[in-house]
Every structure is written in structure tokens, then in C-alpha cells.
Amino acid sequence: MSEQDQNSTKGRVAIGMSGGTDSSAAAAMLVDQGYEVIGLTAHMWKDGSRCCSLEDVERARRVCAYLDIRHYVVNAQEIFTDKIVDPFVEAYASGRTPSPCIYCNSFVKFGFLMDRALQLNCDHLATGHYACVRKKDDGMFHLLAAQDSNKDQSYFLHRLSQKQLAFLLFPLADLPKPEVKAYSEERGLPIVPRGESQDLCFVEEGKLPDFVEQRDPSVMRRGEIHDQYGNVVGHHDGLHRFTVGQRGKLGIALGERMYVKRLDKENNVVEVAPRPGVMKSECTLADIHWISGKAPEGDLHCEVRPRYRSNGAVATVKVGNGKGSVVFGEPQFALTPGQAAVFYRDGEVLGGGWIDEVP
Structure with a gap:
């Protein structure tokens, strides 16, 4: 038994680790806070990707060894292909622009990995996401944007359930990225820098059309x-x-x-x-999900972010039977079928749905 296991007082936490700065720093913070920490790395895609490939597994293993915590590698390639990659290709084949990171969070990081954490008798699952979960006086778990707006990832987490949120820890919620980097350096974590590309983790940079064609030649x-x-x-x-x-x-x-x-x-x-022709004030939504588990009564007046990195815009959301529509107070650029429209109020995520049609 490691020294950490003997001295742990806060419970057991599994943390999803990719070997990068954020998840490594989050793991170290949990160790420092007195948790018994177990590293979990999901091997989701082939080598050469940025999606927990074998290279990422080795990165995570080095960090876990440095922190003297257990490290498990779980094979998530089947579920990743079935729930993320195949629907991604199908969406592009149908003329839509998918958001695979949202599906990955729902099905893999906070689905598949959560099941493994429960099998290991963990009290929580943690990740290096920049987002915040708070249990309030109403007894519900609320999802809030991170303090660092430049890194906030709450948009990608809007489909999480109360059960998932109750089990999650986000150690980086209140920290700006520069402080996380500084902490990692001070802690001496053996992290190999690899940059922060905005491209898809399982598709080589600039190769998206080729990737889709290889998996579905009919798109050509x-x-x-x-x-x-x-x-x-x-x-x-x-x-x-x-x-x-x-x-x-x-x-x-x-x-x-x-x-x-x-x-x-x-x-x-x-x-x-021309650009004015791509400005739209409304769209329909499909498969709306609510963080609380229940749709509000009547129309919802809130801020809606129709894409990641959007600042959001005042809008009215009309809902019914899981479907609905959004009417923005002023035209928005490039409302895109397949992307998520996420509902916010005072920095809190209320839910969201998939943009279905744009009149």
C-alpha cells in the first residue's frame, strides 16, 4: 500500500488522465488535498492521434508514477467508434457539422469512465475540465462556467445528468490556466508539452475531408x-x-x-x-436536455451560445416534448445544423439542444 493510500482521509477519486497539463495538475491537486487518487486513461483511438492514444497512455503513466498513485488503462475504442466517430461521419455525410466532444463527454469520459470508477469503489470521478459543479440549497447539482472564460468548457458538458454531476469533481474550476501551468512547474510534474490545437483529437490536422471519405466513400x-x-x-x-x-x-x-x-x-x-445573408435570428432545436432533469414551464428567457467560443446572446427558448426553437434578440452569424445551442443564465448552464433547422 502506498503512503497516499495509508494517509488518505477524503475518500477515493478516479481521475481521467491524458498526460496533458490540465489532467496532470488536477491529479496532483487531489493528492495534495488528501484524496486517494487513481489515474484512469481511456485508450480511445489509434496511435498518432491526440485522443488518448498509446503515446498519451505513456504520458499519463509517467505522471502517475511521479505522484505515486495507481494507474489503469481502459480500452474505450469500441464505444468511442460507435458513439463518437461513426455519428461524426454520418453527420458530415448528411450535410451537418457535428460536435463530437459533447458526445465524448456524455458517453465516454462521464459514462464509460464513470462506470470504471464505480467498479473501483471510488467516491468521485474527476477530470481536468474547466467548469464548476455546485450543490445548492435546492438539493440540485448546478453546472457553472469556469472562472477562466478563455478556457471555460461548460458548453461541452451541457448534456450531463444530475447523477453524473453528483459524482464529479473539477479541481481546476476556479483557476486560470496560467496558475495551473505555474502549479505544474512548481510541483515538478513530468509533463511533455504538446500544444493546444483546436483541431479534432482523432483527425489529423487538415485531414478532415479525407477522414470522412475513408470511412464513407459515398460522400464524394x-x-x-x-x-x-x-x-x-x-x-x-x-x-x-x-x-x-x-x-x-x-x-x-x-x-x-x-x-x-x-x-x-x-x-x-x-x-x-455575403455575410448579411448568413445572419439568422432563429432556429429549431432537437433532443433538448435539461441539467435539472425537467423542462421549465413556459418560455425560457436566457442567454444562448450557438457554438463554442460564442459570448452568447439574449434569446427566448420555446420548448415542448424535447423539441423547441430559439429566437434571438438580434441576428447571429452562421447558425449551424448539428451544433449545440446551450442555455445560460448568470453563468449557469441550464441545458441545451442540437440545432436542427435554420429557416
């Missing part, structure tokens, strides 16, 4: 590009190569900046327009 359908008046202004090699709001790599030159306005799957058409 040549079609037309139309302007906002229906004129043919160019051709494309597949809808999966575009997303709403895209400006570059359109393969057309019309004398003014043009953006992708809509992807018409039925007619295999990419519609483009």
Missing part, C-alpha cells in the same frame, strides 16, 4: 455551388468539405466575400451568400 458526390439568387457559381466535390459560415476554400471568386449559407443535402448543393 460532385455538385453545384449556388449564390443567394440560385445561380450556379461553381462546383464542389462533396458537402462534407464545407460547413455553414465557412469563407475560405470555396473555390469561387465573385468579387466579394462569400460565406457558406446552407448545405442542401437533398439537392447536393452548397449555397453561398
